[in-house]
Amino acid sequence: MTYALEINQLHKIYDNGFEALKGISLKVEEGDFFALLGPNGAGKSTTLGVVCSLVNKTKGSVKVFGHDLDIDVSKAKCLMGVVPQEFNFNMFEKVQDVVVQQAGYYGIARDEALRRTEQLLKQLSLWDKRDDASRNLSGGMKRRLMIARALVHRPKLLILDEPTAGVDIELRRSMWEFLTRINEQGTTIILTTHYLEEAENLCRNIAIIDQGDIIQNSPMRELLKTINTETIVLELQKPLAQAPQVQGYRLLLVNDTYIEVILNQGQDINSVFVALSAAGIQVTSMRNKTNRLEELFVNLVTSNKTDLKGVSA
Amino acid sequence: MSSYEIYIAYSTIVRKEIQRFMRIWVQTLLPPSIIMVLYFIIFGNLIGSRIGQMGGFDYMQFIVPGLIMMSVITNSYGNVVSSFYSTKYQGSLDEMLVSPMPNWVILAGYVTGGVARGLAVGTIVTSLSLFFTQLEIYNFGIIVLVVLMTSILFSLGGFVNAVFANSFDDISIVPTFILTPLTYLGGVFYSIDLLPDFWAGMSQLNPILYMVNAFRYGILGVSDIQVGYALLVISVFIIALFSYCMYLLNTGKGIRK
Ligand SMILES: Nc1ncnc2c1ncn2[C@@H]1O[C@H](COP(=O)(O)OP(=O)(O)O)[C@@H](O)[C@H]1O
Ligand SMILES: [Mg+2]
Numbered sequence: 001m002t003y004a005l006e007i008n009q010l011h012k013i014y015d016n017g018f019e020a021l022k023g024i025s026l027k028v029e030e031g032d033f034f035a036l037l038g039p040n041g042a043g044k045s046t047t048l049g050v051v052c053s054l055v056n057k058t059k060g061s062v063k064v065f066g067h068d069l070d071i072d073v074s075k076a077k078c079l080m081g082v083v084p085q086e087f088n089f090n091m092f093e094k095v096q097d098v099v100v101q102q103a104g105y106y107g108i109a110r111d112e113a114l115r116r117t118e119q120l121l122k123q124l125s126l127w128d129k130r131d132d133a134s135r136n137l138s139g140g141m142k143r144r145l146m147i148a149r150a151l152v153h154r155p156k157l158l159i160l161d162e163p164t165a166g167v168d169i170e171l172r173r174s175m176w177e178f179l180t181r182i183n184e185q186g187t188t189i190i191l192t193t194h195y196l197e198e199a200e201n202l203c204r205n206i207a208i209i210d211q212g213d214i215i216q217n218s219p220m221r222e223l224l225k226t227i228n229t230e231t232i233v234l235e236l237q238k239p240l241a242q243a244p245q246v247q248g249y250r251l252l253l254v255n256d257t258y259i260e261v262i263l264n265q266g267q268d269i270n271s272v273f274v275a276l277s278a279a280g281i282q283v284t285s286m287r288n289k290t291n292r293l294e295e296l297f298v299n300l301v302t303s304n305k306t307d308l309k310g311v312s313a
Numbered sequence: 314m315s316s317y318e319i320y321i322a323y324s325t326i327v328r329k330e331i332q333r334f335m336r337i338w339v340q341t342l343l344p345p346s347i348i349m350v351l352y353f354i355i356f357g358n359l360i361g362s363r364i365g366q367m368g369g370f371d372y373m374q375f376i377v378p379g380l381i382m383m384s385v386i387t388n389s390y391g392n393v394v395s396s397f398y399s400t401k402y403q404g405s406l407d408e409m410l411v412s413p414m415p416n417w418v419i420l421a422g423y424v425t426g427g428v429a430r431g432l433a434v435g436t437i438v439t440s441l442s443l444f445f446t447q448l449e450i451y452n453f454g455i456i457v458l459v460v461l462m463t464s465i466l467f468s469l470g471g472f473v474n475a476v477f478a479n480s481f482d483d484i485s486i487v488p489t490f491i492l493t494p495l496t497y498l499g500g501v502f503y504s505i506d507l508l509p510d511f512w513a514g515m516s517q518l519n520p521i522l523y524m525v526n527a528f529r530y531g532i533l534g535v536s537d538i539q540v541g542y543a544l545l546v547i548s549v550f551i552i553a554l555f556s557y558c559m560y561l562l563n564t565g566k567g568i569r570k
Contacts, residue, residue: 014570052411055570074314074413082411088404097329104325105412107318149408 002066004030004157004188005051010060012046012212020046022212023060028190028205030065030156033183035199035220036192038209044192045085047209048161052082064157078106081150085161085192087142089149091135095126098134099149106153113152120148124178140171147175151182158182160191164198176202200224231289232261232269237282246275260289314413322414323422330426334392334433341392342434345384349438352380353445356502368504368535373446378529379501382463384438386496386521387488389431389464393423393471394484401475406568416562420472420555427468428461435460448532455540456531462547463524467492469554476558476567495521505537520550 005028012021020043028034038044049055051062053073062069064076089098096117103113121127124144129137134145143163150158160179164172180202183189193199199206199220206223208216216223239256249272250262261272276283314322334341353373361372368375400406409419442448450456470487478484499521505513516522517538527543530536536543561567 049570053569054407054410056565074415077411077413084404084407086404088407090400090403090405093329093405101325101329102408102412104328105322105409105414107314107321107414109321 003027006063008061011058013058024214034190035203035206042209043212080157081155083146083150083160096130102149103152140167157188230263234283235285326422327425345434377442378532379525382525385431385435388434389427390467390471392430393427393468394474397475424468428464431464451534459527
């Protein structure tokens with residue numbers, strides 16, 4: 001089958017000798033909503049940069065809907081739209097002109113470009129701002145302007161590099177809705193993020209990249225299944241001297257009024273409450289210690305670091 | 314891309330470029346006009362009247378073609394270097410690099426923008442010169458050809474400068490330290506007949522001399538240089554610079570990471 005994106009053994013060494021990608025391979029199916037997750041400096045932007053021809057690769061191959069960048073880059077470019085991490089439009093240009101010009105670069109005649117621009121700016125609530133200089137937009141509006149610009153040639157693959165960085169919660173949610181909608185209408189979406197919540201909410205498949213290597217690549221559901229423990233924090237009414245014992249469960253005393261309960265997969269928390277009540281311990285509140293995915297992510301990334309240390313030692 | 318799509322992409326850049334220099338006309342069209350009027354008054358009228366004849370013409374008539382060329386050169390160069398550099402600096406060059414338009418279209422678009430600015434200023438300066446002197450037209454075809462080729466050449470030069478520039482300072486180094494001296498020494502203000510043999514010979518290495526003289530020939534019908542030879546020299550420079558620009562774009566030097 002042809003994939004929306006197929007990356008094979010991609011290497012990137014920057015001019016200063018830094019190896020940002022160490023031979024990554026990745027497949028994204030058509031119609032997918034895919035997350036490329038990783039800490040800062042992992043190589044996410046470098047990967048996307050190579051895919052959209054802004055970064056010269058050192059080695060390896062990239063195909064977009066079967067079109068190899070080395071052979072048929074023009075066709076590949078027509079099929080994808082890019083929303084970069086940094087604002088990169090001309091700050092003095094009017095909002096409308098930014099989008100219309102981009103359409104022009106793809107060879108879309110001006111009348112049609114104006115029609116599409118109006119439609120997109122309306123969808124992204126920017127139509128009122130169409131005659132403003134783009135530098136006068138707020139951060140969230142600038143981000144949406146880049147989304148409009150990326151969609152004006154109706155790409156089948158939309159690539160977003162940290163689209164919600166620095167965007168407030170409300171706007172982030174409306175952006176998620178927008179992306180979900182265009183994904184449902186058939187556009188394949190790849191986004192990078194370091195908000196795990198974002199990946200968990202939106203994406204069906206996920207790859208985790210760290211230090212230029214893909215360290216995990218699986219459907220989101222399977223990834224979540226591999227998370228076998230969950231930590232719950234309980235706040236107690238009265239201080240305790242030591243952690244209470246509950247048969248079959250691990251409880252840690254964090255400080256005298258907080259305990260952590262570590263649940264294995266499939267364990268329920270009811271028995272903990274029953275045991276605590278029986279011991280006369282009152283729980284006033286409870287919360288998840290961290291997002292589960294976050295925990296997994298931290299584990300994966302730290303174990304990757306230790307592995308590497310092992311190699312170089 | 315089909316040739317129609319390529320045409321649309323090209324005209325998008327050209328339109329953007331022309332809008333840019335029209336929007337900031339106070340920085341782009343006004344200053345060269347004021348400077349040239351000052352040249353006309355000071356060198357042409359005040360000093361020129363004492364100089365008498367140069368190359369068989371009034372001094373004013375002699376320098377006007379050179380001054381027009383000087384405006385065309387500095388404005389074509391200046392337009393491309395500042396526009397392309399700021400596009401690169403702001404990152405909006407990426408808009409073009411992610412699009413399917415071929416590199417030569419990007420180059421052609423910016424060069425056309427530079428030519429448009431060079432011609433616009435050239436036309437303004439020519440009109441202004443009519444307040445100070447009469448311009449005969451000896452050969453209109455040569456005039457158009459020389460102006461066009463010169464502004465193409467210097468637009469290409471501005472493009473190369475912008476690709477290598479890493480700061481806004483870098484875009485004024487070449488105009489200040491190379492372009493202006495070459496223009497002043499390129500026979501704008503004097504005929505190289507006045508120079509000692511050695512310096513007259515050295516002047517032949519200055520490409521601007523050929524353009525100024527070819528243009529002067531189109532207007533006055535006199536030239537220090539054979540016009541055909543001048544056109545050939547300009548063409549060679551254009552081909553060389555165009556190939557170099559394409560090389561820079563295709564390898565992504567100074568543009569892609
Ligand atoms: N132009 C460059 N020259 C040298 N190193 C770079 C360049 N761009 C990025 N890097 C390095 O490559 C690594 C990956 O960067 P990047 O792909 O931007 O990471 P991410 O997007 O995952 O945060 C980082 O260590 C970064 O410092
Ligand atoms: Mg990044």
